[in-house]
Amino acid sequence: MTQVSRLVGAVAAAGAAISLGALAAWPIYRTPWLWAVAVAGLLLGAGLGWARARWRWSPPVLVAVWLAAFLVTLVPVAVPSAMDGGLPGLGRGFVDGVAAVALGWKQLLTLTLPVGTYQTVLVPAYLVFSLTGLLATTIALRPGRWASLAAIPLLAPVAFGTVFGSSAVSDPLRLGPVSLVAPRELGAWLLAGLLGAVWVAWTAGAERRAALRRGRAASGSPVARGRFARAGIAAGTLAATLVAGALLAPSLTPDRREVPRDRVDPEIVVRERPSPLAAYRNAKRDDALDRPLFEVSAEGRLPQRLRLAVLDVYDGVDFHVGADAGGRFSRFPSGDRIPDESRLTVEVAEGYSDIWAPSARLGDRPSFSGPRASELADAFYVNRETDAAIVVPDGGGLARGDAYTAVVSAADPGRLSERPASNAPLVDLEQTPELARWIEAQGLPASGEGVLELIQRLRDRGYLSHSLSAGEGQRLWLQRLSEEYGTVFEPSAGGHSVTRLEELFGQLNAQQRAAGENAGDAMLVAGVGDDEQFAAAAALVARAVGFESRVVVGVRLGDGVPGVPACDGECSGENVAAWVELRGEGGDWVPVDVTPQAEIRPTTPEEGEQLPEFPTVPEERDAHEVDPPLGLGDSDGDPQEPEEEPVAAWIWPVLRIAGLSLAALALLALPVVFLPLAKRARARGRRAEPQAELRALGAWDEMVDRARDAGVDVPEGGSRRDVALALGTRAAVWAAAETDRAVFSPGGITDADADLLWAAADADRTERAAGRTRGQRMREAYSLRSYGLRARGRRGRLGRLGRLGPGEGDGPGERSGAGRTVWRGAQK
Secondary structure, eight states, X not given: OOHHHHHHHHHHHHHHHHHHHHHHHHHHHOOTHHXXXXXXXXXXXXXXXXXXXXXXXXXXXXXXXXXXXXXXXXXXXXXXXXXXXXXXXXXXXXHHHHHHHHHHHHHHHHSOSOOTTOTTTTHHHHHHHHHHHHHHHHHHTSSGGGGGGGGTGGGHHHHHHHHTSOSBOOOXXXXXXXXXXXXXXXXXXXXXXXXXXXXXHHHHHHHHHHHHHTTOTTTOHHHHHHHHHHXXXXXXXXXXXXXXXXXXXXXXXXXXXXXXXXXXXXXXXXXXXXXXXXXXXXXXXXXXXXXXXXXEEEESOOOSXXXXXXXXEEOSSOEEOOSSGXXXXXXXXXXXXXXSEEEEEEEEOTTOOSSEEOBOSBSSOOEEESTTXXXXXXXXXXXXXXXXXXXXXXXXXXXXXXXXXXXXXXXXXXXXXXXXXXXXXXXXXXXXXXXXXXXXXXXXXXXXXXXXXHHHHHHHTEEEOOOSOOOTTSOHHHHHHHHHHOOOOOOOOOOOSHHHHHHHHHHHHHHXXXXXXXXXXXXXXXXXXXXXXXXXXXXXHHHHTTXXXXXXXXXXXXXXXXXXXXXXXXXXXXGEXXXXXXXXXXXXXXXXXXXXXXXXXXXXXXXXXXXXXXOOOOOOOOOOOOOOOOOOOOTTSOOOOOOOOOTTTTHHHHHHHHHHHHHHHHHHHHHHHHHHHHHHHHHHHHHTOSSHHHHHXXXXXXXXXXXXXXXXXXXXXXXXXXXXXXXXXXXXXXXXXXXXXXXXXXXXXXXHHHHHHHHHHHHHHHHHHTTOOHXXXXXXXXXXXXXXXXXXXXXXXXXXXXXXXXXXXXXXXXXXXXXXXXXXXXXX
């Protein structure tokens, strides 16, 4: 065998092996550029293998030349996306490509397939293909029986495609009564094994034939040596193929197999993020209602909605992103085929700064623009289960000046399945008795039509209100609703805990009982709230009848609903909405609006009272109170004889004066009697809270209120640590840390920990009372500072402390859903 024939054979074998590797790796990439990488790898490896034999390079020289050629061709071959970025893009692509030689294997495993040409994912394939060509050619051109060992690197490309591929295998191939499992994967391995066997037979047989031609057959030893070597190499190649088959065959099922990708969990878990639903009302305040969040435009049809966050888990405190599939995000190198494609552009304005990227179902990865385009592209993640997207550059989020364009689906939603996903409730109805009673009172079936009617009744019997008071900073939304729908203010507490939702359903149940069986919808309006409460309530209603549900916070681009309009190019706080998505048996997720009506005000009938079917608001006319005429005598009548005055008549004026005097003294003495009792009752109520977290917060509140009454200047808006330093006792410092743990720790605290906090509150009081005079203790007992501050700044104090994390106090921060609701519970 000549060197030329051996080189041609080696290049052909390497080309066949790399082609099989590209076929095996096709499910990973699904891009025609993979074939360009395969050709480039073959040319680079085979060319250097030939050069090594031609100029007899030593192994170090060969490695150095291959490394230099690999680095020179790395960016144009394996990082094509960097070619569009100019010199800065080339430089960054080169650095990332070099890093991907070591780190790209894990990146490839962590991405959702197919990956296309995303970032540096082609670097591992280019490395495998070029090394296959180099090693196969170099070994094949070595003299003697070494050439047969070139069969070993010929298996590497197929192994790469198998190991780094998807756990889903190709569909079974039926050949008459026989069903062949995973035909593509098994075919690739069989062809690779056959290629290796052919190579061994060809190279080993050539040596034998050459030996026979040289007349060495008579001695027998060269022939035997050739026979044994040939048999050994062929047996080794077949053994390697059989071992690979043995490792793969047990894991091949009709539709799945085990691969290292299944062992890596790269997805970013965002379940610890504060619930966007808990912060919903922040967007409805006067200073945020008209603040621009982002601008939306499209080449084609706009999608009906853009989602920000999808919240799939409810823990009785709030809806948040869960730890399972709904809460995990991964990189998005490529998308799937989507219906009704539209090219959407989002430009972030000054009012938006968060990790949630406004999006619909994506067909491909977005193209970012702006000063941080490269950083945003590297920090973009998608949850393929919920279609929510996040951007986390350096742990932050989107900011003013960021923009991106993406192909999204603008298709209309489908219909909800008539059959529920479960025949049993998906929520514990024993924990929500008012919800269970309300659903039972409606008498509707557990079907798709039934659950939609339940949610519609919930909306019709609700009344829209975004705040607990119509004070400063919370009037603009009411003014606009009043002008358009005649809305009158009704107070509505925030939050969507079980307690808050049970209160809502309790109002609806009481109204329905009072209105009677034949009452119309107008007579049944009772529940007051906004999208926060009604989205959570609708999600629980759906789960109670067996439908899967989740809450979505986002904006509408199509038709709005009364009270929450759709975006018109620019989205502001007024457009922020929440809705639910429902799924029945074997169906898709279907969005359902939940915003309550804003026209018919709640009424409060007595039980059995019949209200008018079409209630009207009576017109208020100016009326003046007129005192009855005084001093009307009986001069027109006949004179009557005066009645005889009772003997004790004079005592009534005396008793009247004495009674009024005593009442005045009682009013003056009321604070002396009432204030200590009120404070004691307040402390007793806080100590008796059933939940450990609420009891712990009550201990902290009691400690702070006692300090205020004692004359301590508590910093307004400070963190608990700052407040504890102002209190100046060891018990306060310890209690601040423990209270932060109670609010922000996922595991919460125990009853024993709450009792220790109350012991610390008592110790703080004892330590502060030491050395105080009787007069100072009296002033503390009758001080109104704690009540005065609560009357004026309870909302600001608790709102700000609820937003601060442990040990923070320099400015407003993210507020956890649990902490927010617990603070509200403590306030109640």
